[in-house]
Amino acid sequence: MKKINVKTIKLINFYKQINYNLIYSNKAINRYKKLGSFKLSDSKESSLKNLKKSLENIKNCDLKKGAKNIVFSDGNPSSKIMFIGEAPGANEDMEGLPFVGRAGVLLDKMLLSINLDRKKIYISNIINYRPPENRRPSDEEIKRYMPFITKHIEIINPKILVLLGSTAMNALIGNDIVISKARGKWIEKTFGNCKTSVIITFHPAFLMRQPAQKKMAWIDLKMIRDMKIKLKI
Numbered sequence: 001m002k003k004i005n006v007k008t009i010k011l012i013n014f015y016k017q018i019n020y021n022l023i024y025s026n027k028a029i030n031r032y033k034k035l036g037s038f039k040l041s042d043s044k045e046s047s048l049k050n051l052k053k054s055l056e057n058i059k060n061c062d063l064k065k066g067a068k069n070i071v072f073s074d075g076n077p078s079s080k081i082m083f084i085g086e087a088p089g090a091n092e093d094m095e096g097l098p099f100v101g102r103a104g105v106l107l108d109k110m111l112l113s114i115n116l117d118r119k120k121i122y123i124s125n126i127i128n129y130r131p132p133e134n135r136r137p138s139d140e141e142i143k144r145y146m147p148f149i150t151k152h153i154e155i156i157n158p159k160i161l162v163l164l165g166s167t168a169m170n171a172l173i174g175n176d177i178v179i180s181k182a183r184g185k186w187i188e189k190t191f192g193n194c195k196t197s198v199i200i201t202f203h204p205a206f207l208m209r210q211p212a213q214k215k216m217a218w219i220d221l222k223m224i225r226d227m228k229i230k231l232k233i
Helices: 006-019 042-056 062-066 090-095 102-112 139-156 166-172 204-209 211-230
Strands: 081-085 122-125 160-164 186-191 194-201
Touching: 042 139, 081 139, 081 166, 102 204, 122 139, 139 166, 139 186, 139 194, 160 166, 160 211, 166 194, 194 211, 204 211
Parallel strands: 081 122, 081 160, 160 194
Antiparallel strands: 186 194
16 A cells, blocks of 8 residues: 555545535525624724625615625634635525625635634625625626725735635736636735735635635645744734
């Protein structure tokens, strides 16, 4: 029998974590509750409340008209690590929190593999209301919500910004790149007064459809872990 090297063992353990007990159901998992209060500066707390209010008061938005809830964020607003996905799905729309469906289960396991969880990171989406039938947001919708997500990043002021999937990548980095070539690289980017290190990786929903790409996501996750250590976060 060939001796299994350490890297192979780590990869096997990662696969066990992110593939374990994914639940295939149309119902919301209902295992997330809004996290407890985090200590915030008055200015950050006020800024987040004002941003959410602006999104709740957005005019002439068909997405808002068809949605049950605004999906603003989850996690720790004091964190220096921010994750951004695409848009809410049916489960997220029902609970008003991002990543609470099957993709959320996988995201949590991905975070756990590098010793993170929702109390240590902050999560939002490019779009804050569910597109009908979970379709991809249109270019017009992304353009409408861009000022909000840009402001959101500026308020949180992360040192590490993780973009999950091509929609988040195209919205915040540009349309002239493809995710297969852009992922796994650090990009220095400024959003308002926030200068941050950006990394792109695959969206958990994509990894569920294309499990062969999980080995690439594992590389990205290790890069996030190493940058976290480097920046002493």
